[in-house]
Amino acid sequence: MRRVAVVIILLLLGYTPVHAEATEYQVKAAMLAHFALFIDWPPAALPTADSPFVACVVGEDPFGSWLKHELGERVGSHPVKIRYLKKAEAAQECHMIFISRSEQGRLKQVLASLENKVALTVSDARDISYFCRHGGMIGFVMEGRKVRFNLNAEAAAKAGLKIDSKLKRVSGSTLCGEGR
Amino acid sequence: MPAFRRAHNWPIQRKLLLIILSTIVVSLVLAMAGIFTYELVTYRDRLAQEVTEVGGFIMANSAPTLAFDDAQTAQEILLTLSGSPSVAVAALYTMDGRVFASYIRSGQPTIAPPPMPGPTGTRFTGRQLEQVRTVHKKGHRLGTLYLRADTATVYARLAGYAGILLAVSLAIGGGAFLLQRLLKRLISEPLLRLSSMAESIAGGDLTTHVPVESADEIGQLAAAFNHMSQELAHSYAQLEMRVQERTEKLTRALQELHSETEERIRAVEELRKREQLLIQQSRLAAMGEMLANISHQWRQPLNVLGLKVQELGLSYKYGSLSEDLLDDNIAKAMEIIQHMSQTITDFQDYLTPNKEKTEFSVDQVIARTVSLIKENFKNQNIRIDIRSTGDQQIMGFPNEYGQVLLNLFMNARDAFIERGVRDARITVQSWSENGKAVTTITDNAGGVREEILDNIFDAYFTTKELGKGTGVGLFMSKNIIEQNMGGLLSVRNVNGGAEFRIEV
Numbered sequence: 001m002r003r004v005a006v007v008i009i010l011l012l013l014g015y016t017p018v019h020a021e022a023t024e025y026q027v028k029a030a031m032l033a034h035f036a037l038f039i040d041w042p043p044a045a046l047p048t049a050d051s052p053f054v055a056c057v058v059g060e061d062p063f064g065s066w067l068k069h070e071l072g073e074r075v076g077s078h079p080v081k082i083r084y085l086k087k088a089e090a091a092q093e094c095h096m097i098f099i100s101r102s103e104q105g106r107l108k109q110v111l112a113s114l115e116n117k118v119a120l121t122v123s124d125a126r127d128i129s130y131f132c133r134h135g136g137m138i139g140f141v142m143e144g145r146k147v148r149f150n151l152n153a154e155a156a157a158k159a160g161l162k163i164d165s166k167l168k169r170v171s172g173s174t175l176c177g178e179g180r
Numbered sequence: 181m182p183a184f185r186r187a188h189n190w191p192i193q194r195k196l197l198l199i200i201l202s203t204i205v206v207s208l209v210l211a212m213a214g215i216f217t218y219e220l221v222t223y224r225d226r227l228a229q230e231v232t233e234v235g236g237f238i239m240a241n242s243a244p245t246l247a248f249d250d251a252q253t254a255q256e257i258l259l260t261l262s263g264s265p266s267v268a269v270a271a272l273y274t275m276d277g278r279v280f281a282s283y284i285r286s287g288q289p290t291i292a293p294p295p296m297p298g299p300t301g302t303r304f305t306g307r308q309l310e311q312v313r314t315v316h317k318k319g320h321r322l323g324t325l326y327l328r329a330d331t332a333t334v335y336a337r338l339a340g341y342a343g344i345l346l347a348v349s350l351a352i353g354g355g356a357f358l359l360q361r362l363l364k365r366l367i368s369e370p371l372l373r374l375s376s377m378a379e380s381i382a383g384g385d386l387t388t389h390v391p392v393e394s395a396d397e398i399g400q401l402a403a404a405f406n407h408m409s410q411e412l413a414h415s416y417a418q419l420e421m422r423v424q425e426r427t428e429k430l431t432r433a434l435q436e437l438h439s440e441t442e443e444r445i446r447a448v449e450e451l452r453k454r455e456q457l458l459i460q461q462s463r464l465a466a467m468g469e470m471l472a473n474i475s476h477q478w479r480q481p482l483n484v485l486g487l488k489v490q491e492l493g494l495s496y497k498y499g500s501l502s503e504d505l506l507d508d509n510i511a512k513a514m515e516i517i518q519h520m521s522q523t524i525t526d527f528q529d530y531l532t533p534n535k536e537k538t539e540f541s542v543d544q545v546i547a548r549t550v551s552l553i554k555e556n557f558k559n560q561n562i563r564i565d566i567r568s569t570g571d572q573q574i575m576g577f578p579n580e581y582g583q584v585l586l587n588l589f590m591n592a593r594d595a596f597i598e599r600g601v602r603d604a605r606i607t608v609q610s611w612s613e614n615g616k617a618v619t620t621i622t623d624n625a626g627g628v629r630e631e632i633l634d635n636i637f638d639a640y641f642t643t644k645e646l647g648k649g650t651g652v653g654l655f656m657s658k659n660i661i662e663q664n665m666g667g668l669l670s671v672r673n674v675n676g677g678a679e680f681r682i683e684v
Contacts, residue, residue: 027249034247037317076318149248166241170250 027147028140029066032098032122035138036075038167041095042160045118046078053078054093056119058085058110059100088113099123099136111135118160132177137161139176150176192371193363201356208352212345216338223334224309227266228302231311231329234264239315239325242272246280246315246323254281262286265336268308269328272315273297280323297324307331370398374405386413462656466583469590470527476556477523481516488513526552537665540578542610542617542684543571549585550608557589562596562604564589572610572617574684576665581684584657584669588621588680591653595625595678616667619682627673636671 036053046053053075057063061084071080083094088110091097097119103110104125111134114121120138125131128139132152137159139150151174156163168174187195238257245254254272261267261283271282271293282293302311311327373390380388388409392402488509495501526548550564557564589606596604601624610619628636637658661669667684
């Protein structure tokens with residue numbers, strides 16, 4: 001019977017248009033916004049209830065207006081700020097840093113410059129395992145037409161970030177950058 | 181109430197069993213009714229609470245799947261609802277209202293989740309509960325959870341309870357059977373044994389003995405029964421002994437009574453013979469008296485007759501015998517002889533007892549009796565006065581009555597002679613009093629001594645010299661007046677004499 005139920009669900013899913021108009025970066029922008037929901041920063045990074053949550057994009061901005069749209073006004077009680085940076089060194093107050101593909105050639109240096117920061121690093125660089133091996137925490141990967149992500153839980157924990165265990169469940173891997 | 185009356189005659193073990201069983205059944209039914217009521221009253225609240233808890237769990241776990249569009253994981257999460265059988269249908273919707281993942285409870289036909297979740301909240305529709313909740317994280321809405329639960333679990337639970345009830349009932353039934361056997365062995369059978377023992381005791385078998393098997397009430401009862409039968413046997417034996425003793429005593433007493441009665445009869449017979457003899461004697465005495473009286477009566481006429489005969493002889497001798505004188509003397513002699521003959525007839529009549537009661541004149545009997553003794557008494561200077569006020573006619577035996585009078589006159593004469601009374605006088609009075617003829621014979625011979633006044637009517641009681649009186653006269657007189665004629669004979673002393681009173 002369970003199989004029958006699954007078939008029904010798949011049929012239902014099949015009739016609904018999946019991401020019909022959503023572009024890849026619209027999805028990624030939404031996912032970035034959602035990461036903020038399932039990750040807790042240490043109190044030192046967000047000392048008060050109205051301390052601003054700063055999201056930074058290093059390199060070329062692939063999101064356009066989607067990022068602002070998806071993040072909205074607040075993450076929890078914190079007002080949202082978005083910064084677009086040319087260089088990673090400038091990422092002083094960032095809580096979440098998206099490293100654009102434009103920085104692909106300098107990934108190692110960028111990550112090294114962010115090494116001691118309490119910030120979630122995300123990228124959609126082509127070699128995500130390379131990114132993770134050098135301290136990157138979340139890497140987008142494509143499964144067919146679907147955007148998934150891999151977690152480098154160890155790096156995140158090292159930075160003092162607390163990842164919701166349920167987030168780990170929906171990730172492609174929590175061992176990004178390892179075992180390969 | 182016939183059913184109750186029928187139950188009244190049931191064996192004790194059945195009654196006990198009925199009481200125990202009904203207690204158990206009633207408590208079971210009450211307990212089950214309580215559980216059922218509780219389940220039915222509280223199932224909505226409990227269902228809502230359960231659904232809310234399950235929903236909370238599903239929402240917490242499915243939030244990232246909605247956030248990161250992982251329908252497969254969401255599906256897996258919803259499948260964990262199979263652990264909550266009350267949830268029939270569940271669905272997760274995306275923010276734009278698409279069904280993201282859904283769950284339908286297996287094993288039961290049910291309707292699919294609605295394409296649109298509807299407003300948030302918890303609603304009851306019939307026996308179903310629907311809950312719609314928003315999935316959110318840090319204030320950010322991610323999607324919607326739809327849950328539908330029904331009362332299947334409640335009924336499943338109630339069915340479970342019913343199964344338990346059935347099992348318990350069967351167990352009670354088996355227990356009741358064993359209990360009945362036990363009760364029969366422990367209570368009914370000993371009681372029936374006691375009962376049959378009582379029957380055989382009632383039937384007279386006092387040697388009956390029941391074994392005392394326990395120390396409980398029945399055992400005590402059995403012991404009491406044994407004691408009772410022993411006591412009964414003992415008392416019975418004693419009773420028999422006493423009955424035998426009493427019977428022997430009675431037999432002895434009866435024998436004694438027999439011999440006593442024989443003796444009495446003998447005595448009575450003897451007495452009768454003696455009485456007979458006495459009567460004979462008294463009759464002879466009376467005849468003697470009569471002869472004396474006749475001789476007195478005859479003395480004067482015989483003298484006259486002698487004179488007449490001598491006159492005839494002398495007148496012949498002296499030649500003065502005439503025809504007239506002869507006729508006259510013969511006529512006179514014949515008259516005298518006639519008179520003497522009449523005297524004998526009178527005495528004969530007097531001595532013959534009347535056979536039947538006849539009506540007679542008291543005064544005539546008095547006059548006749550007095551005429552018999554008049555001459556005799558005159559010679560002894562005893563005067564007889566007769567005073568009568570009206571002639572009394574009574575029913576009875578006139579000769580016997582006359583005998584009584586004669587007896588009283590003779591007694592008076594004897595008293596006069598014995599005491600040497602001068603101017604001896606007997607007064608006979610007769611009158612009517614209260615419809616009875618009363619006759620009194622009063623003398624002036626000094627009366628009866630007071631101390632013997634009560635005894636003078638007893639048989640063989642006499643105050644006369646030996647050989648003179650028999651002691652039968654007054655006894656016979658009293659008998660004649662009181663027994664034969666239903667009258668009364670009494671005596672009292674009046675101035676200087678005795679007064680005998682006859683009432684008939």
